Amino acid sequence: MNLKKLERRAAALALAAVVGIQPVLAGSYKLTIPSGYTSPFVDVQKGDWYYNYVAAVNSKGYIDGYGNGYFGANDSLSAGAALVMVLKAAGSGNIAATDSHWASGYADYAVSNGYLTRAEIGDLDGAMPRILVAELAAKALGLSPSQAKSPFSDVNDGYLTALYEMGVITGSTENGKTVFLPDKPISRAEISVIIWQIDRVHTYGKQILFQNTYYDILDGVPVNSYSSSYFSKDSNGYMTYNEPGVETALGIDVSVYQGEIDWQKVADAGIDFAIIRVGYRGYGSEGKMMPDKYFTQNIEGALAAGLDVGVYYFSQAITVEEAQEEAAYVIEQVKDYDLSYPVVFDWERQNYAGSRTQKVPSVSTMCKMANAFCADITAAGYEAMVYFNPSEGYSQYDLSKLMDYPFWLAQYNSRPTFYYDFDMWQYTSSGRVSGISGNVDMNIRFFR
Structure with missing residues (x-):
């Protein structure tokens, strides 16, 4: 299996220096x-x-x-x-x-x-x-x-x-x-x-300001060292990053919501990789695990077109055991495919009456679930990754507890402003790519 295993950056340029006074408040x-x-x-x-x-x-x-x-x-x-x-x-x-x-x-x-x-x-x-x-x-x-x-x-x-x-x-x-x-x-x-x-x-x-809330700086977590001056859009409207010494790859992530995809057109349009939804856990109290109806079609089409492929599972787990159940499901579904990109734990809150994740599990539980999922994925020989947006990254996780795995940031800005380091950036949910009808999430992955 051709794994593109990234090492977490052991050090990164600090965006700010240390204040000699300890915060009075936690969190x-x-x-x-x-x-x-x-x-x-x-x-x-x-x-x-x-x-x-x-x-x-x-x-x-x-x-x-x-x-x-x-x-x-x-x-x-x-x-x-x-x-x-x-x-x-x-x-x-x-x-x-x-x-x-x-x-x-x-x-x-x-x-x-x-x-x-x-x-x-x-x-x-x-x-x-x-x-x-x-x-x-x-x-x-x-x-x-x-x-x-x-x-x-x-x-x-x-x-x-x-x-x-x-x-x-x-x-x-x-x-x-x-x-x-x-x-x-x-x-x-x-x-x-x-x-x-x-x-x-x-x-x-010293704290991080995000949406009128200040968060304590986490010890030992490398900070975002990407320079905004190196980000730009190319003639196709795709995000690029041109820092010397940094290589990038352009990708999409897809699910049943993209419908029928012409994967050869996607490859010809300059897309390097695809992260494909393998399945999801239902939103209701039962939390039934479900396959993505287009998973097989999408993964086989992307691989046939020569794209690098990874997968994600849309999690609604509320216990460590459920996260492990999801990992086992993913491993079974991808065992016959050559994955060169990560298997991603994608936990997202659903805020409506009856949603099993309307109440977010504790930070400790969130970290234990992500680590359990990723540990099982890694043990099976795949690269694991954790997905989150800035709000989740600051408030739902303690990223210092997830340092064994790379991060995939979702932030729909012209430049990523998240304080901490990440290896992949989902920069828009409204990208347009030949071969796909309608909008698609677009991503850039960084290799240092």
Whole structure:
């Protein structure tokens, strides 16, 4: 059997560096725009985009006004104010003045900790460039420079990129490009949002933001190191990835829903591989195992056309024993075929009344089911793989418990933004390929 066994990447480029503070909460937590705070400043009124942030960070003691009832939202942030606000939000506490300037103690603190030099700080009453504010924030939070490609077209700074990856800084858009304007002063309104985010990172540690929920970073799981700049569409509308040293293959996954397929036309259209549904477990409480009616026709047609072939089982298992039952079924069905691509555990929730997976099993059970399925598949001599979308990958599985098997990510974006590493990407469910009537899932597999 010609197996294309991929080794899991033992190391990958880190997209962000480690925060020196352990998260207070386990699992995930919600972060919303602050609410319930009241601004004491006459020039910060409800309806202003920065109102909630200014009110919140002022209540926390990180930001003050001018002493005359005014905040000065559009004023440039002074070096002294930047030092006080950023360092307090990052956990410095109150620092007494060391000379006549009210921010002098914070300046000494920043210099003694290696955050900024005296020359970089300059006049405490003068404006501080936003790139220095960013570097101050990153260093005060204990971040190391990120090695990832800068998201900004006008500056490449590892500390700034690390802050971007954590959602502390987002930048702005000019002429269709994301820019940071590193030498421009930052306004007091803008810093209020950044201070709110710095406080979040200091309080909870480094986490992943997905759909308004933050998830703890899993130890030992390689991170997504694919550079967005290497992804593009070719003349056929197929996804490509052109990083030097990385080979790819283009594929589809199909089931009875694609109907009759002309597999020779599919091969002639430039498709390299097909992942074919071998069967599924019923949605209802009985959970009866069913074959895909087109499995035999599809696998024999794809192999005859010269495609590399793998299979997937659409699981609705709720116990380890059921997952093993599914693996045994798959092994029996594929024993007469030459599989060169993985056998995939595809567990997906069905959220409707009567669905046996409306209530998702515990993370522990999900991992045990996936591992049991994949272990049996591997023991039979096939390559096993686990399929999930970002929500499932973050919340239903603990990926650190599945590291013996490659991951197949389903995320329908122009670029994959999932935090962790994966070996295959299902990038659309609405692909069009000659030989198939209607839409089809399309995938790209990576070989490093």
